[in-house]
Amino acid sequence: MKLYIKYMVSLRCKLLVRQELEKLGLHHISIELGMVEIKEEITEEQKQGLKSNLAASGLELLDDKKSILVDKIKSVIIEMIHYAEEIPKGNYSDYISEKLGYNYIYLSNLFSEVKGITIQHFIIKHKIEKAKELILYDELNLTEISYRLHYSSVAHLSNQFKKITGHSPSFYKKLGKKRKDTLENL
Structure with missing residues (x-):
C-alpha cells in the first residue's frame, strides 16, 4: 500500500517517517521523498495515529x-x-x-x-x-x-x-x- 506525505523533502524527513511507521508496527517496503510503500494494509486507527504523529513534526498525510x-x-x-x-x-x-x-x-x-x-x-x-x-x-x-x-x-x-x-x-x-x-x- 502506498501512502503520500506532504512536506517530506529531506533525508531527515524519511528517518522521521520510518520511526513513526515502526511505532505503529507498520513495515515499509520503500521510503521515498513524498511517498512510502508499506507491506500491509493500514487500519483507520493506524492511519489517524500516523496522521497526527506526522502533523506534530510538520508533515501531512495526503488523502x-x-x-x-x-x-x-x-x-x-x-x-x-x-x-x-x-x-x-x-x-x-x-x-x-x-x-x-x-x-x-x-x-x-x-x-x-x-x-x-x-x-x-x-x-x-x-x-x-x-x-x-x-x-x-x-x-x-x-x-x-x-x-x-x-x-x-x-x-x-x-x-x-x-x-x-x-x-x-x-x-x-x-x-x-x-x-x-x-x-x-x-
Missing part, C-alpha cells in the same frame, strides 16, 4: 488525489534539483511527464490550480536555492554553478538569482563569508 499528484510533482522536482547527481539536460517538462506518466499540460494546469504558481517558477525557485547552497559551499565558481544548473550563461543565472532573492550572487557570497567569519570569532 486527496489532486494533492497527492501535486506533491509527486514537487518531489520529482526537488529530487531532480537537490539530490540527483546531474540535472537532466532535456526539457524539464518531458522529464516530469515521463517520471509521473501524465501529460505535462495536465500536470502543469493542476499544479498551477493547486499551488498558485507555475511548475516553471517552482523549478526556478529550487534552482536558485541550489545555487545559494553551492555559492555558500564555495567549491564552484559562478560559471561552474550556472553550467551545473543548466543556465545558458552566468548572466542568466545572475538575473534569476537577483529576481528571486533581491541580491546578486556575489553579494550573497559576501554575506555568507561575513556570517561565517562572525561565527568563527564567537
Whole structure:
C-alpha cells in the first residue's frame, strides 16, 4: 500500500517517517521523498495515529488525489534539483511527464490550480536555492554553478538569482563569508 506525505523533502524527513511507521508496527517496503510503500494494509486507527504523529513534526498525510499528484510533482522536482547527481539536460517538462506518466499540460494546469504558481517558477525557485547552497559551499565558481544548473550563461543565472532573492550572487557570497567569519570569532 502506498501512502503520500506532504512536506517530506529531506533525508531527515524519511528517518522521521520510518520511526513513526515502526511505532505503529507498520513495515515499509520503500521510503521515498513524498511517498512510502508499506507491506500491509493500514487500519483507520493506524492511519489517524500516523496522521497526527506526522502533523506534530510538520508533515501531512495526503488523502486527496489532486494533492497527492501535486506533491509527486514537487518531489520529482526537488529530487531532480537537490539530490540527483546531474540535472537532466532535456526539457524539464518531458522529464516530469515521463517520471509521473501524465501529460505535462495536465500536470502543469493542476499544479498551477493547486499551488498558485507555475511548475516553471517552482523549478526556478529550487534552482536558485541550489545555487545559494553551492555559492555558500564555495567549491564552484559562478560559471561552474550556472553550467551545473543548466543556465545558458552566468548572466542568466545572475538575473534569476537577483529576481528571486533581491541580491546578486556575489553579494550573497559576501554575506555568507561575513556570517561565517562572525561565527568563527564567537
